[in-house]
Every structure is written in C-alpha cells, then in structure tokens.
Amino acid sequence: MSDDAAGRAGSDDTVGRAGSGDAVGRAHPRLEGPEKVTGTARYAVEYPVDGVTYGWAVPSAVVRGRITRVDTAAALASPGVLAVLHHGNAPRLAPGPERELWLLQEPAVHYRGQYVAVVVATSLEAAREGARLVRIDYDAGPHSTVLTDDHPGLYKPDHVNPSYPADTAEGDFDAGYAAAPVRVDTTYRTPAYHNNPMEPHATTAHWHDGRLLVHDSTQGTSSVRATLAELFELPPESIRVVAEHVGGGFGSKGYAKAPVVLAALAARHVDRPVRLALTRQQLFGPIGYRTPTIQRVRLAADTDGRLTAICHDAISQTSTIREFAEQTAVYTRSMYAAPHRRTTHRLVRLDVPTPFWMRAPGECPGAYALESAVDELAIAAGIDPVELRVRNDTAVDPDQGRPFTSRNLVGCLREGARRFGWADRNPSPRSRRDGRWLIGTGVAGSSYPARARPSSATATARPDGGFLVRINATDIGTGARTAIWQVAADALGVPPERVEIRIGDSDLPTAPVAGGSMGTASWSWAVVRACQSLREKLRDSPGEVTAEADTTDEVGNQPARPRYAYGAQFVEVRVDVDTGEVRLNRMLGVFAAGRVVNPTTARSQLIGGMTMGLSMALHEEGLLDERYGDWVNHDLATYHITGCADVESVEAYWLDEQDDELNPAGVKGLGEIGIVGTAAAVANAVHHATGVRVRDLPIRLDKLIGVSSLA
Amino acid sequence: MQGGPENATTTDAGHASRVVFEVNGTSQTLTLDNRTTVLDALREHLGLIGAKKGCDHGQCGSCTVLLDGRRVKSCLVFAVTVDGRSVVTVEGLAEPGELSPLQAAFIAHDAFQCGYCTPGQLCSARGMLDEVAQGWPSAVTGDLDAPAELTDAEIRERMAGNLCRCAAYPHIVAAVRETAAGGRAAAR
Numbered sequence: 060m061s062d063d064a065a066g067r068a069g070s071d072d073t074v075g076r077a078g079s080g081d082a083v084g085r086a087h088p089r090l091e092g093p094e095k096v097t098g099t100a101r102y103a104v105e106y107p108v109d110g111v112t113y114g115w116a117v118p119s120a121v122v123r124g125r126i127t128r129v130d131t132a133a134a135l136a137s138p139g140v141l142a143v144l145h146h147g148n149a150p151r152l153a154p155g156p157e158r159e160l161w162l163l164q165e166p167a168v169h170y171r172g173q174y175v176a177v178v179v180a181t182s183l184e185a186a187r188e189g190a191r192l193v194r195i196d197y198d199a200g201p202h203s204t205v206l207t208d209d210h211p212g213l214y215k216p217d218h219v220n221p222s223y224p225a226d227t228a229e230g231d232f233d234a235g236y237a238a239a240p241v242r243v244d245t246t247y248r249t250p251a252y253h254n255n256p257m258e259p260h261a262t263t264a265h266w267h268d269g270r271l272l273v274h275d276s277t278q279g280t281s282s283v284r285a286t287l288a289e290l291f292e293l294p295p296e297s298i299r300v301v302a303e304h305v306g307g308g309f310g311s312k313g314y315a316k317a318p319v320v321l322a323a324l325a326a327r328h329v330d331r332p333v334r335l336a337l338t339r340q341q342l343f344g345p346i347g348y349r350t351p352t353i354q355r356v357r358l359a360a361d362t363d364g365r366l367t368a369i370c371h372d373a374i375s376q377t378s379t380i381r382e383f384a385e386q387t388a389v390y391t392r393s394m395y396a397a398p399h400r401r402t403t404h405r406l407v408r409l410d411v412p413t414p415f416w417m418r419a420p421g422e423c424p425g426a427y428a429l430e431s432a433v434d435e436l437a438i439a440a441g442i443d444p445v446e447l448r449v450r451n452d453t454a455v456d457p458d459q460g461r462p463f464t465s466r467n468l469v470g471c472l473r474e475g476a477r478r479f480g481w482a483d484r485n486p487s488p489r490s491r492r493d494g495r496w497l498i499g500t501g502v503a504g505s506s507y508p509a510r511a512r513p514s515s516a517t518a519t520a521r522p523d524g525g526f527l528v529r530i531n532a533t534d535i536g537t538g539a540r541t542a543i544w545q546v547a548a549d550a551l552g553v554p555p556e557r558v559e560i561r562i563g564d565s566d567l568p569t570a571p572v573a574g575g576s577m578g579t580a581s582w583s584w585a586v587v588r589a590c591q592s593l594r595e596k597l598r599d600s601p602g603e604v605t606a607e608a609d610t611t612d613e614v615g616n617q618p619a620r621p622r623y624a625y626g627a628q629f630v631e632v633r634v635d636v637d638t639g640e641v642r643l644n645r646m647l648g649v650f651a652a653g654r655v656v657n658p659t660t661a662r663s664q665l666i667g668g669m670t671m672g673l674s675m676a677l678h679e680e681g682l683l684d685e686r687y688g689d690w691v692n693h694d695l696a697t698y699h700i701t702g703c704a705d706v707e708s709v710e711a712y713w714l715d716e717q718d719d720e721l722n723p724a725g726v727k728g729l730g731e732i733g734i735v736g737t738a739a740a741v742a743n744a745v746h747h748a749t750g751v752r753v754r755d756l757p758i759r760l761d762k763l764i765g766v767s768s769l770a
Numbered sequence: 771m772q773g774g775p776e777n778a779t780t781t782d783a784g785h786a787s788r789v790v791f792e793v794n795g796t797s798q799t800l801t802l803d804n805r806t807t808v809l810d811a812l813r814e815h816l817g818l819i820g821a822k823k824g825c826d827h828g829q830c831g832s833c834t835v836l837l838d839g840r841r842v843k844s845c846l847v848f849a850v851t852v853d854g855r856s857v858v859t860v861e862g863l864a865e866p867g868e869l870s871p872l873q874a875a876f877i878a879h880d881a882f883q884c885g886y887c888t889p890g891q892l893c894s895a896r897g898m899l900d901e902v903a904q905g906w907p908s909a910v911t912g913d914l915d916a917p918a919e920l921t922d923a924e925i926r927e928r929m930a931g932n933l934c935r936c937a938a939y940p941h942i943v944a945a946v947r948e949t950a951a952g953g954r955a956a957a958r
Contacts, residue, residue: 092882096860097864097883098819102822102886105853116930182814184805184806237892257824257832257886258822258886306884307935307936497795521867536883537883660880663941666937667936671935707922767938
C-alpha cells in the first residue's frame with residue numbers, strides 16, 4: 060500500500076526533478092488549472108467568432124409518427140430569425156450507418172425529442188423565440204416506451220457491446236443450482252440514468268471555402284471528424300474539430316452527437332458561423348442515457364460460501380433505429396469463479412431515444428445486481444461478505460480460461476477492510492442505532508477491463524532544448540493533459556518543464572476517444588513510442604527533429620489476456636428510523652489499477668466515480684411518462700444528482716501494482732472503476748442498517764418509510 | 771430585483787434597452803434585448819465567458835456571479851434589471867495574471883475536474899464567505915444567535931446550490947475551509 064501515492068493534492072511531492080525520470084507517480088496540479096479558475100478556459104461555444112449566429116434545436120412533440128407539415132412563417136417573421144431548417148430544406152447528409160445522426164433528412168419521427176428543426180437567428184433570444192413559433196404537424200402512431208420483463212418484443216441480440224457474445228454457458232447451471240445447499244434468486248431493477256455533464260452538448264461550426272471548422276464538446280475529435288466526413292461526404296482533411304476544454308462527458312460525448320451535425324447543417328445553410336448548445340432539458344434522451352435494466356441473478360454456494368453456480372439474466376432496451384446492447388451481465392462472467400455459470404442478454408426495441416454509454420456501461424448496472432446478490436448470499440450462508448468474496452477469488456478468468464495479467468481484488472478487499480474498520484462489524488442488520496439513526500455498513504467488489512486502442516503521436520525536439528508532444532487526446536476533466544505530460548517527460552528523460560503538450564484538435568495525430576478507461580493507456584503508449592523514437596533520432600542527428608509513432612500494429616499484436624482493474628468500496632450510511640431518509644456517513648474505496656501517473660488527478664477521478672455511484676444508488680432516476688414517451692423530470696431540479704451536502708466523507712486509495720503486460724506506462728485506467736460496485740455497497744449498507752433489501756434503485760425514502768415498525 | 775429598469779433607456783420599438791452597469795470594476799454600456807439575461811450579456815455581449823450556462827434555469831449554479839456583492843444565478847436575472855448595479859464574475863476575483871487565495875486553493879486541492887462548474891463554485895464560495903462573515907445562518911446552523919462558525923457541515927450546506935458532476939465536493943470543501951482559515955489568520 061502506498062500512503063504516499065495516495066497523499067493529498069497540493070503536497071510538496073511534486074513533479075519537477077531534473078530529468079530524473081520520475082515524473083510519473085508524482086502528484087501535480089492539473090496544467091490547465093489557472094485557466095479553469097480564472098474563467099479563461101474556452102469551451103465549445105466560447106470562442107470569439109465574427110458574424111456568429113445562434114442555432115436552437117426544435118424537438119419532436121410526438122413519439123412515433125410522421126411530420127405532415129412544417130409551418131415556418133411565424134418564426135421567419137420574428138425579428139432576428141434567419142432561417143428554419145427542417146427535413147424539407149436542410150442540406151443533404153449521406154444516408155449510411157449513422158442513422159441517429161441522419162437529422163433533418165426525413166419526415167419520420169422515431170422517438171419523442173428527436174430534433175426535427177433548427178432555428179438560426181442573430182441572437183440567442185431570437186433563436187429561442189423562433190423555435191417556439193415553428194409549428195409542426197404530425198401523424199402520430201401508437202408507441203411502446205416502457206421496458207418490461209414480459210415485453211413481446213424481447214429478443215436475443217447477435218452480440219452485446221462492444222463485441223461480446225450475448226449469452227454464455229459453462230457447466231450445467233440448472234443442475235448445479237438445484238443441488239446447492241445455499242441459494243439466492245433475486246431480481247434487481249435500475250432506472251434510466253442521464254449523464255448530465257455540467258456543460259451541455261454544444262458546438263460552434265463554421266464553413267470556409269468548403270472546409271468545416273468545428274469547436275465541439277466531445278470526448279474525441281478524431282472520431283467526430285470521421286463521422287462528419289462520412290455524413291457530409293468530405294475528405295477528413297477538410298474538417299477540423301477542436302475540443303480544447305470539455306465540461307465533462309461521462310460517456311455521453313463519446314461519439315458525435317446531434318449538436319455537431321445540426322450546427323454544421325445550419326452553418327452551411329445560412330453561410331455563417333453557428334453556435335448551437337442544447338438546453339439542459341434536451342439532454343434527457345436524444346444524446347443517450349443509461350438504459351433501464353431488469354436483472355435476475357441466481358447464485359448457489361456450498362455451506363462454506365464457495366460459489367457452485369452463477370446465472371445472470373439481463374434485460375435492457377434499445378431504440379428502433381439503432382441496436383445498443385448494454386453488456387450488463389458481462390461483469391458476472393469474469394468476476395467470481397464457479398463450475399456452473401450462465402449469462403444471458405435480452406433486448407427490446409422501444410420507441411425511445413437510443414441508450415448510450417454512461418460511466419462503466421454494462422459493468423456499473425451489472426455490478427449493482429451481482430454485488431448485491433453476493434451480499435444476499437453471504438447473509439444466507441452466514442459468512443462475512445468480505446470473506447465470501449475472498450473465498451471466490453480466482454487467478455484464472457472463468458470466462459476466457461486464461462490467467463489474469465494481475466488481479467488484486469483480494470488486496471483491495473483486505474486493505475479496504477483494514478482502513479474502513481470492517482473487522483468490528485456486527486453482521487446482524489439493525490444492530491447499530493444512534494438516536495433516530497439506524498447505522499449500517501456495506502461492501503462491494505468492482506472490476507473494469509483495462510483496454511487500449513491504437514493511437515498515434517509525434518514528439519519534436521526544439522532548438523531551444525524544449526520538446527513538443529502532439530497527440531489528439533481529449534481532456535474532459537480527467538487530467539489527461541497533465542498525465543500525458545508526465546509520461547512524456549519520463550520517456551524523453553527531461554524535466555517536465557521542458558515539455559509542451561498539445562491535445563484536443565483533430566489536426567493533431569489521430570488518437571482514440573477519452574472513454575472506456577483506456578485513454579491514458581492508449582495515448583501514453585503512442586507518446587512513449589514517439590519519445591523513444593525521438594531519442595534515437597537525436598543520437599544520430601541532434602537539432603530540430605520530429606519522430607512519429609503509431610501503435611496500431613503493436614496494440615493489435617498484443618497477446619490476448621484478461622486484463623482488469625479491481626476495487627472494493629466500503630460504505631457507511633445512516634437511515635432515519637421514521638422518515639427513511641438515507642445519509643452517507645462515509646465511503647472508502649481501495650483500487651488496484653496498475654500504475655498511477657498522477658495521484659492528484661487519480662484521486663479526483665476515483666472519488667468522482669464513487670460519488671456518481673452514490674448518486675445512482677440514492678438520487679438519480681429518470682421517470683418516464685408512458686403517455687408521452689419522455690422523461691418528465693428532465694432538468695436538474697427534478698432529476699436529482701448528488702450535491703455537496705450529500706457527501707460527508709469519501710476517500711480513495713490504491714495498491715501499488717505493477718503489471719508488465721498492459722502497456723508501456725503500466726496503467727489500467729481510472730475513469731470507471733470507482734463507480735462500478737458503489738451502488739451495491741450503498742444498497743448493502745442500507746440493508747445492514749435497516750434489514751430492508753431495496754432491489755430497485757434508487758433507494759428512495761418511500762421504499763424505507765416505516766422501518767421503525769420492523770422487528 | 772431592485773433598481774434598474776426605470777433608469778434603463780428603452781429603444782428599438784420597446785424590444786431593447788440601453789443598460790449601464792459595472793462589470794469587474796469597469797462601467798459597461800450595452801443596448802440589449804429586454805429578454806437578455808445577465809449571463810447572456812456577459813457571455814455573448816462582453817466576451818466574459820467565465821460564467822457558465824449549465825441549465826439556464828437556476829438549478830445548477832454554474833452561472834453564479836456576485837451582484838452588488840451577493841451571489842446570484844445570473845441566468846435568472848434579466849440584464850435590464852441591473853442597470854446602475856455592479857457585477858463581479860470569476861474574471862474579477864483577482865487581478866489579471868494573478869490568483870486570489872480561493873482560486874489558488876482550488877488548484878492546490880484539485881477542487882475541479884472538467885472545470886465547467888468552477889467559476890460558479892468560486893463566485894459562490896466568495897459570496898458565501900462574506901455571508902458567514904456577516905453572521906448569516908444556514909439551514910444547518912444550530913445556534914442562530916452565536917457567530918456563524920464555518921464547520922465542514924456549514925460549507926457543504928452553503929455550497930449545496932452549486933452542482934459538480936465530476937463530484938469534486940470534498941476538495942471544494944477543503945479549498946474553502948483552507949481559504950477561510952487563512953482569512954481568519956490574516957485578520958488577526
């Protein structure tokens with residue numbers, strides 16, 4: 060355990076020794092901090108642009124149907140309105156795989172909230188008023204928008220995200236389950252969750268001499284450029300997408316989204332630059348959300364708590380225009396060992412916006428179900444839930460049959476238990492009370508794949524002794540810019556002060572999206588190779604030299620091995636015995652995520668992930684009105700997210716972990732592992748406090764009200 | 771909102787008004803659509819992009835600025851109502867090129883990640899510390915007659931109107947606590 064590594068941000072332990080090659084692992088404030096605290100960091104619609112105009116998206120008012128008439132007269136007569144784009148007059152986009160982004164091209168409406176028009180005006184106020192005045196008539200058809208476990212449209216997808224089989228089976232689950240002395244058979248439900256980054260999805264688009272310049276709020280501009288090239292049938296070189304600063308994404312900006320397409324269409328139509336930001340309300344659906352899930356988990360164990368049979372059946376939804384198959388049960392395939400195992404995924408195509416990535420897609424809702432069920436099993440078996448997880452650890456991936464490159468789940472559980480003070484726990488529910496508060500503790504395990512994708516980068520030696528590293532990474536608040544800087548300094552063998560980093564621009568060497576906890580692994584791989592190549596070149600010919608690297612072959616040739624980060628979250632809650640109000644006393648996580656490049660930003664990522672898990676457990680819930688096929692609580696007053704007053708104590712620590720079979724920087728990624736098991740840990744703590752097992756998130760107080768009357 | 775409209779000059783057939791107000795110590799004269807909020811006036815007319823639009827409904831706090839020294843959500847204030855009044859944004863919390871102790875503490879404690887809520891958090895914290903200094907109680911203040919003491923619970927409660935999806939909350943609390951402590955030390 061490294062107490063130093065987990066040390067406070069802003070300690071004296073900072074980057075900067077003269078080329079000693081130890082920049083990686085040292086705490087350092089994020090490089091763009093001064094810009095962010097002085098309000099000079101520019102986000103997507105904050106660049107000064109001559110002659111800028113404003114776009115306002117108009118969402119469909121029906122769920123499914125066809126536009127029969129668009130009346131733009133009143134809008135066009137409104138002062139300041141320049142144009143109204145709709146399917147009848149918008150520039151054409153290439154029909155292709157980008158079905159969701161094929162906007163303003165057809166009269167068909169596939170879900171409520173689909174953008175069916177854009178008003179462009181000389182001011183924000185005029186654009187908004189114009190949008191109000193656009194009249195659209197529809198022929199509306201019947202719709203189905205509610206996920207149920209007996210929906211007639213349930214089907215088995217060919218695969219689940221990104222490319223896993225939909226179903227797996229080993230051994231004979233039914234026989235193994237029937238024969239076991241300890242069994243749990245439970246069904247868990249999670250609602251729709253909405254990413255809600257603080258910066259709404261937004262774009263500024265300009266066309267100039269057939270070239271398109273876009274400032275977009277996105278997790279990856281290389282990918283946005285490729286998508287725009289396809290839609291607008293342009294060579295990628297004629298498109299530039301910039302995302303210097305991005306106000307969060309959490310998966311929802313992991314791909315080109317409606318605003319960038321609408322802004323580019325509008326800018327082309329009016330032949331002027333267009334700023335288009337979605338409203339907060341418009342973020343609830345069309346830009347993606349975490350699918351609701353219905354998950355049945357069956358676990359069987361011997362009397363020692365050793366699992367003999369595991370089955371996880373997951374149901375989720377997708378839209379009618381694209382298949383998005385959340386890999387909900389994939390977590391269960393590799394987490395704990397058992398001779399008899401089965402997982403299944405079923406989907407329903409509903410008349411809803413397509414679900415999309417939200418922090419730890421698949422693993423997060425899946426772990427809520429599995430790690431809750433493991434807690435129920437531990438109680439049924441009379442075994443401590445930390446101990447039960449330890450007993451079911453495995454060095455070999457039950458799914459792939461190959462040994463993990465490293466697996467420190469047990470280390471996380473043991474270290475977490477020690478730091479949290481788990482040993483003193485009375486396992487009986489309702490065993491602790493402090494005045495009107497029932498107090499309970501819970502634990503959950505976590506894992507998340509440690510992936511890497513091909514990337515490219517360049518490194519340049521400057522005549523003044525400085526170095527420039529260019530890579531189209533994106534810093535959405537993760538600290539990517541700073542981490543890459545530290546990695547580059549060590550790879551070059553120079554003090555970090557001599558290294559300049561450029562990211563967030565599709566004109567830079569192509570790099571993958573900031574998502575899937577694989578950004579730092581992928582980017583640093585290319586940066587290390589570029590820097591190594593530069594050092595070799597400099598030995599031969601000093602001076603101003605540039606070296607390039609592309610890791611496509613190296614990443615592709617990496618041996619297939621199960622690579623995962625692990626973690627364990629411990630939670631203490633208090634529950635008001637009369638009202639059922641749940642408050643977090645403290646939350647503590649210990650993680651094993653390979654090498655930690657920057658303890659300052661790593662800690663922030665981990666506590667941020669854990670807090671989003673708390674939010675998932677207690678606060679967030681998309682409430683769909685079946686009549687309108689839309690979420691009624693589509694704003695931040697009614698869709699609750701965890702606030703400052705909800706977080707009394709959250710701590711994140713990590714184990715020293717060296718895994719030489721990952722990538723040159725030895726990192727596993729930190730963006731998702733924090734959230735994975737947290738909701739289960741909270742639910743398990745609530746059960747310990749109250750004796751009430753809530754199997755449908757969030758744990759609202761009405762589900763606990765009356766706990767005082769329980770025995 | 772008090773003041774303002776009777777002094778603002780209405781123009782453009784009643785749809786726009788001339789508004790004179792002070793921003794970060796500099797007097798600004800703008801002719802604005804009557805529907806323009808202070809937030810949009812700052813961002814779209816003055817090029818001050820520090821105050822952020824997170825929800826435009828007063829629900830997230832990203833647009834928080836100081837209006838005559840008090841924190842307000844600038845998306846809920848029409849610009850015509852601030853005629854003759856004074857606005858301070860995140861750009862005005864320190865001299866150009868410098869950092870206030872609060873801003874420096876935010877960096878040192880990594881009290882932000884994506885940075886989008888940060889200007890609002892900073893303005894809110896600045897206003898909140900002044901409220902505490904003036905003895906204003908909060909919802910968690912026990913003794914309403916005693917001087918307000920800035921416990922962590924008080925900071926959390928008083929900063930609860932500023933959402934942070936990255937969830938830098940514990941670090942925000944630490945930064946505010948440290949700044950408040952430094953302020954007290956300097957006052958002694």
